[in-house]
Amino acid sequence: MTNMLGVYELSLRKITFETGLTVEAVTKAFEAFERDRKAFYIDGFVILINWLKNQSMNTNMKTSALRIFDNLPNWLKERLQIKASEGFESLSKGFEMLSKKEKEKEIESEIEDESESKADYDLIVDFYHKHCPNLSRVQSINDTRKGYMNARFAEYGIEKIEEVFRIAGGSNFLNGNNEKRWKADFEWLIRPENFLKTLEGKYNNKDTERRLSV
Numbered sequence: 001m002t003n004m005l006g007v008y009e010l011s012l013r014k015i016t017f018e019t020g021l022t023v024e025a026v027t028k029a030f031e032a033f034e035r036d037r038k039a040f041y042i043d044g045f046v047i048l049i050n051w052l053k054n055q056s057m058n059t060n061m062k063t064s065a066l067r068i069f070d071n072l073p074n075w076l077k078e079r080l081q082i083k084a085s086e087g088f089e090s091l092s093k094g095f096e097m098l099s100k101k102e103k104e105k106e107i108e109s110e111i112e113d114e115s116e117s118k119a120d121y122d123l124i125v126d127f128y129h130k131h132c133p134n135l136s137r138v139q140s141i142n143d144t145r146k147g148y149m150n151a152r153f154a155e156y157g158i159e160k161i162e163e164v165f166r167i168a169g170g171s172n173f174l175n176g177n178n179e180k181r182w183k184a185d186f187e188w189l190i191r192p193e194n195f196l197k198t199l200e201g202k203y204n205n206k207d208t209e210r211r212l213s214v
Contacts, residue, residue, distance in 0.1 A: 004065050006051025007072065011044050042079050119153035119161075121146060127162045128186050131169035134176075138186045148190040156199075164189060164198050171203040 015026050030046075033039040039048050057065060069077070125138045152161055168174045174184040188194055197203065 004055075004061070005068055006048035007068075007076075008046040008048075009044060010046050012041075042076065045076060047080065119146075119149040120158070121149055123158070124149050124153075124161055124190075125186070127165050128189070131162070131165040132175075132184075132186075132189075133169070135168070135174075135183055136185045145187055145190070148187065148192075151192065152190055152195055156195075160199060161190075164195055167198055167201070167204065170205070171198075172205050173203050174198070 012023050012026055015021070016023055019026070021029075027041075030039065030041040034041075037049055039046060041047075052065075055061075072080075121141050125141065128135075129137060149161075168184060168189055174189075176183045184194075189198060
């Protein structure tokens with residue numbers, strides 16, 4: 001399969017055909033290799049124990065090796081980890097190298113995912129303060145508000161969020177020009193129904209005699 005990991009996909013039948021040895025002889029040879037910590041055979045795969053340890057890999061090579069390792073059958077990866085834990089130090093060190101690279105990749109992926117899926121809370125609050133100076137200022141960002149912001153960000157994006165605050169800042173009704181003298185606030189605006197109504201223009205300024213109810 002590959003010589004980058006020291007893992008080869010070879011059937012006993014092919015080995016016997018290529019070498020002219022019997023299955024029994026090949027099996028005994030692998031048993032001897034395994035005792036000497038040189039190689040072992042697992043259900044159609046030959047593993048060279050010291051191969052990874054002796055490789056000098058740059059970042060690109062490690063990435064390629066990791067990709068190849070990821071593509072191995074799951075059962076084989078599990079068996080390799082078991083073999084490593086049984087005292088095959090060289091194999092263990094080799095796969096520790098790959099595991100470390102895999103962990104780094106996972107962390108990078110998590111960071112990318114978080115940066116893509118989570119809203120910039122401070123920026124959103126700044127937009128609110130900028131466009132809605134007559135409404136109450138945000139004093140804290142709790143988990144509920146973070147949830148609302150993340151949801152609106154995922155659904156509409158940052159530009160639409162700013163647009164809603166811009167609309168709200170120019171709305172007489174949302175700024176207290178209504179029968180109850182009620183004013184909107186940050187959390188009210190980022191709730192799903194209120195956000196959509198504001199975005200769609202429900203609270204835009206109209207005939208002064210027309211009054212909207214909250």
